[in-house]
Amino acid sequence: MTGKLRNLFKCIALASALVVSVSLAGDGGGRAADFRLDARGGKQLGLGELKGQVVMINFWATWCGPCRQEMPLLEQMHKKYKPMGFTLVGINVEEDSSGAEAWLQKTPVSFPILFDRENRVSKLYNVSGMPSSVLIDRKGNVRYLHRGYKAGDENTYLDHIRALVKEKA
Amino acid sequence: MSTSVGARRIAKIACLLAASTLLAACSSVEPWVKPYERDHLADPIMAFDRDPVSSAYLHHVFESREGARGAAGSAGGGCGCN
Amino acid sequence: MSRLRTLHDLAPVAFAALVALGGFAGVATAGVLPEDRADILYHRYDGGGVTIDGPSLLVRKKFLEKFSVSANYYVDMVSSASIDVVTTASPYKEQRDQYSLTFDTMRGKTTYSLGYTNSKENDYQADTAFFGLSHDLFGDLTTISMSFARGWDIVQQRDAITGGVDPDFREHVDRRTYSMGLSQVLTRNLVAGASFETITDEGFLNNPYRTVRYVDPTSAVGFSFEDEIYPRTRTSNAVSIRGRYFLPYRAAVHAEYRYYNDTWGILAHTGELGYTHPLGEKWIFDLKYRYYTQDAADFFSDLFPRAQAQNFLARDKELSTFVSHTAGFGATYEFPGGIPYMPRFVKKGTLNVRWDHIFFDYSDFRDIRVSGVAAGTEPLYSFQADVLQLFVSIWF
Numbered sequence: 001m002t003g004k005l006r007n008l009f010k011c012i013a014l015a016s017a018l019v020v021s022v023s024l025a026g027d028g029g030g031r032a033a034d035f036r037l038d039a040r041g042g043k044q045l046g047l048g049e050l051k052g053q054v055v056m057i058n059f060w061a062t063w064c065g066p067c068r069q070e071m072p073l074l075e076q077m078h079k080k081y082k083p084m085g086f087t088l089v090g091i092n093v094e095e096d097s098s099g100a101e102a103w104l105q106k107t108p109v110s111f112p113i114l115f116d117r118e119n120r121v122s123k124l125y126n127v128s129g130m131p132s133s134v135l136i137d138r139k140g141n142v143r144y145l146h147r148g149y150k151a152g153d154e155n156t157y158l159d160h161i162r163a164l165v166k167e168k169a
Numbered sequence: 170m171s172t173s174v175g176a177r178r179i180a181k182i183a184c185l186l187a188a189s190t191l192l193a194a195c196s197s198v199e200p201w202v203k204p205y206e207r208d209h210l211a212d213p214i215m216a217f218d219r220d221p222v223s224s225a226y227l228h229h230v231f232e233s234r235e236g237a238r239g240a241a242g243s244a245g246g247g248c249g250c251n
Numbered sequence: 252m253s254r255l256r257t258l259h260d261l262a263p264v265a266f267a268a269l270v271a272l273g274g275f276a277g278v279a280t281a282g283v284l285p286e287d288r289a290d291i292l293y294h295r296y297d298g299g300g301v302t303i304d305g306p307s308l309l310v311r312k313k314f315l316e317k318f319s320v321s322a323n324y325y326v327d328m329v330s331s332a333s334i335d336v337v338t339t340a341s342p343y344k345e346q347r348d349q350y351s352l353t354f355d356t357m358r359g360k361t362t363y364s365l366g367y368t369n370s371k372e373n374d375y376q377a378d379t380a381f382f383g384l385s386h387d388l389f390g391d392l393t394t395i396s397m398s399f400a401r402g403w404d405i406v407q408q409r410d411a412i413t414g415g416v417d418p419d420f421r422e423h424v425d426r427r428t429y430s431m432g433l434s435q436v437l438t439r440n441l442v443a444g445a446s447f448e449t450i451t452d453e454g455f456l457n458n459p460y461r462t463v464r465y466v467d468p469t470s471a472v473g474f475s476f477e478d479e480i481y482p483r484t485r486t487s488n489a490v491s492i493r494g495r496y497f498l499p500y501r502a503a504v505h506a507e508y509r510y511y512n513d514t515w516g517i518l519a520h521t522g523e524l525g526y527t528h529p530l531g532e533k534w535i536f537d538l539k540y541r542y543y544t545q546d547a548a549d550f551f552s553d554l555f556p557r558a559q560a561q562n563f564l565a566r567d568k569e570l571s572t573f574v575s576h577t578a579g580f581g582a583t584y585e586f587p588g589g590i591p592y593m594p595r596f597v598k599k600g601t602l603n604v605r606w607d608h609i610f611f612d613y614s615d616f617r618d619i620r621v622s623g624v625a626a627g628t629e630p631l632y633s634f635q636a637d638v639l640q641l642f643v644s645i646w647f
Binding site for chain 1: 282283
């Protein structure tokens with residue numbers, strides 16, 4: 001019996017090891033799809049209005065721990081690179097925006113926050129992880145895609161922003 | 170001892186499960202609950218085990234007075250972030 | 252000569268407790284390491300003449316954003332005048348201390364866990380080590396997990412006269428646990444899970460103080476006692492399924508079923524239903540009902556026909572045929588960080604109370620405290636127990 005159990009677990013361990021090595025592929029590239037959403041503060045904002053700037057779209061939600069964790073870092077990045085023609089755009093994906101509004105009162109940010117209540121834009125951009133960040137160059141092309149956030153990822157963001165900010169419109 | 174029949178059957182099923190998991194992982198499966206639709210799943214009331222210190226104790230209370238043991242918990246669910 | 256009973260039946264459960272704490276009882280959720288938190292629990296069991304209470308401290312903290320470490324200190328302080336104790340020995344007091352340490356790390360979509368537990372009382376020591384991994388698939392909708400645990404127990408015996416440990420009696424138990432689990436997000440509002448666990452024990456599996464009784468016409472009461480004799484191996488299999496559903500007005504229901512059988516002939520079914528209801532932002536209430544039924548072990552009998560009637564003999568009510576019902580209630584109050592007297596690093600906290608009431612109803616174990624009746628016609632035993640938990644949790 002023990003021998004059979006050992007075989008069973010060798011089988012499962014092997015299967016698991018192979019499963020673990022298979023990773024999901026992500027991609028970026030192509031024209032950034034245009035959209036227009038309600039913004040915090042009452043107005044609306046469309047992606048087209050930001051042409052000529054480097055734009056980082058960050059899909060987030062209040063119920064997502066890593067999203068909340070990276071917000072202050074995104075705020076720092078926005079403040080630092082705004083003079084160089086960079087802007088962060090936060091897109092909150094919750095059906096009910098009141099939670100986001102309340103959270104932003106406690107943790108304010110200076111970059112625009114849009115509300116994608118029907119998840120139209122999330123679907124458009126094939127959001128496959130929370131949080132997700134999309135980096136768009138001055139010409140309006142998607143250049144980098146980040147899925148998830150772990151401490152230290154902000155260094156990768158900064159490398160990409162610095163590279164894109166140097167490019168001409 | 171006489172576990173053999175039961176254990177063998179379960180071993181076969183488990184191997185099939187592992188094999189099918191492996192095969193399925195190779196093909197791309199589109200998640201039908203999108204990452205931005207996990208608000209309810211991320212709610213603390215949807216956690217299988219909200220307070221591990223309490224559930225571990227209650228688990229101990231039952232296991233030390235009953236003949237049965239094992240197969241009590243579950244991982245997974247949650248926000249699925251990262 | 253009166254003989255003392257011990258926590259022998261409780262100590263091996265340290266093994267299960269480690270596996271429960273170590274990340275495979277729901278601590279791990281898809282995608283992220285568990286949160287940093289600390290819990291201080293006071294637990295108290297009162298029932299069947301037994302009172303066991305004590306603390307449980309649990310601290311979990313992330314390091315270098317890559318590792319999550321958790322440590323637990325748990326104590327059972329036993330004051331026992333249970334039916335087994337009063338009928339074969341004298342009431343006693345005892346203490347069991349348990350320490351656990353676990354490490355979790357996440358690489359990509361896989362979490363690896365390693366843990367160790369030590370449990371000690373004056374005549375029983377249990378050490379357990381475990382390794383586990385869990386992996387998220389299919390857009391984090393599926394989590395598969397596996398773990399292996401190994402336990403080493405040292406069984407000793409206390410001399411009733413001197414109170415010290417008998418140096419000539421030292422036995423061992425080896426335990427191995429193999430677990431597999433699968434968790435699946437089915438819809439936006441429904442999560443389901445399945446687990447399978449096989450445990451093998453080998454060694455001295457009975458309690459050196461416990462006895463069985465047999466018909467003895469020469470005895471005044473009609474029966475006499477002899478030592479229990481257990482097999483030296485036991486293999487068990489348990490399969491369980493569970494589901495949790497989010498109700499639209501923000502509440503949750505859950506259901507769980509477990510099937511168990513082992514080589515001792517015990518077959519058990521466990522079913523549980525629960526309802527969780529939050530009230531506003533601060534309160535969460537839990538209601539639970541649990542049903543448990545088991546068939547006796549092959550070598551169990553409340554009264555054997557004669558001395559040494561079979562190769563293996565047991566009269567432990569834990570191995571008998573019985574049903575138990577548990578009704579449970581819990582309330583949680585959440586308080587925010589930043590309130591007076593709260594250290595600044597506390598982000599939020601909860602005050603919790605849980606109360607479970609358990610009914611045990613035995614079908615083939617009799618209450619031999621009842622005298623004046625023919626052996627084997629005493630009333631069947633049943634009792635009720637209250638389980639109380641009071642705990643404070645803080646997140647930092």
